[in-house]
Amino acid sequence: MKNVIVALSVSFLISGCCTVATNKNEINQKLDSSSEKEIVLVRVINDSRCPEGAQCIWAGEVSVEVAAYENKKVVAQQEFTLNSNTMTEVNDWFTKHLPVRKENLKEIQVFPYPKEGVPIESKDYKIVLKY
Secondary structure, three states, rough: OHHHHHHHHHHHHHHOOOOOOOOOEEEOOOOOOOOOOOEEEEEEEEEEEOOOOOOOOOOOOOEEEEEEEEEEEEEEEHHHHOOOOHHHHHHHHHHOOOOOOOOOOOEEEEEEOEEEEEEHHHOOOOOEEEE
């Protein structure tokens, strides 16, 4: 329980801006794509995932705010809590706002994954898409 409280405390300290990186399957903290459509990680709102090396009662979840851009203009902004109950809704939103691909989006993950006793700076977060 102490680890969960520490993780929640750290998550409240996390704020700032986020976007998509050089890898086409990564969403980072700045608008940097030459694509007409792009999603940017605005911020991690809360990261209560059970850290590696800790024993927790539940797996936890991560909440993020993302913005969808078309031609470098915001067309939608949304907050999501990523867990097994919301993945269909989140996948649908991401699929709608990402460039069309032949493969279906299978999974959305937030990295880095917490490690016990290791704080994560807001600038280090990214979203990884698995097709």
